[in-house]
Amino acid sequence: xxxxxxxxxxxxxxxxxxxxxxxxxxxxxxxxxxxxxxxxxxxxxxxxxxxxxxxxxxxxxxxxxxxxxxxxxxxxxxxxxxxxxxxxxxxxxxxxxxxxxxxxxxxxxxxxxxxxxxxxxxxxxxxxxxxxxxxxxxxxxxxxxxxxxxxxxxxxxxx
Numbered sequence: 001x002x003x004x005x006x007x008x009x010x011x012x013x014x015x016x017x018x019x020x021x022x023x024x025x026x027x028x029x030x031x032x033x034x035x036x037x038x039x040x041x042x043x044x045x046x047x048x049x050x051x052x053x054x055x056x057x058x059x060x061x062x063x064x065x066x067x068x069x070x071x072x073x074x075x076x077x078x079x080x081x082x083x084x085x086x087x088x089x090x091x092x093x094x095x096x097x098x099x100x101x102x103x104x105x106x107x108x109x110x111x112x113x114x115x116x117x118x119x120x121x122x123x124x125x126x127x128x129x130x131x132x133x134x135x136x137x138x139x140x141x142x143x144x145x146x147x148x149x150x151x152x153x154x155x156x157x158x159x
Contacts, residue, residue, distance in 0.1 A: 034059065043073060048148050050157030052078040058139075062146040069141040074098075074132035081155035082106055082129040083148050085122070089140060093118040096136025102128055104151045127151055 041056035049055075052075040060068025071094070074080075082104050091098070099111035100120055104127040111130055114120060122128050150156040 041071065046072070048156070048158055049080075060144060062144050064144050067141070067143050068146060069139065071137055071139050074136045074138070076132060076134050076136075078132045078136075079106065080128075080130045080132075082127050082151040083155075084125050084127050084151070085149075086145060086147055087124050087142050089120075089122045089128075090142055091120045091122075092139045094137040094139055095134075097133040098130055098136050098138055099133060100128065100130035102126060105129075 036058070041058070043054040043056045046053045046055045049072075054073040056071045056073070058069040058071065060066050060070075062068055062070075074096070076096075080100075091100075093114045093116055095116060097116075098114040098118065098120075099108065100114055101107070101111040102122070103110060106129045108131060113133075153159060
């Protein structure tokens with residue numbers, strides 16, 4: 001995939017539209033501790049991922065150059081179509097099973113099974129894909145701005 005950086009950044013900054021006025025959290029700046037339980041999370045739709053995926057932002061503004069932490073809840077069988085991100089992606093599987101791989105073509109047979117506790121780290125611009133087995137919750141963290149660009153624009157639910 002060869003693209004110009006300004007085009008990539010512009011499309012990525014528009015990539016994670018959330019439900020109007022919800023799910024924005026502030027970056028943690030070390031004032032006391034940030035503590036919570038799963039029941040404290042506010043889940044909402046992920047416009048860039050479509051039906052079957054929900055997001056709960058723990059910290060950060062995904063459009064800013066600040067640290068972020070969020071969780072994705074994926075329905076059983078949810079397919080993560082080939083895509084890239086503008087920054088390093090660090091994922092930990094908290095529940096369920098994530099089948100994940102590097103590449104620009106969705107191929108379930110090429111994935112590695114990541115059970116609870118499994119993790120993955122992907123470099124900016126490296127295409128990836130996968131699917132969930134059972135309801136799966138993954139936690140992602142990194143530094144924004146964050147976004148997603150699908151290898152095949154037809155896979156983008158925002159279209």
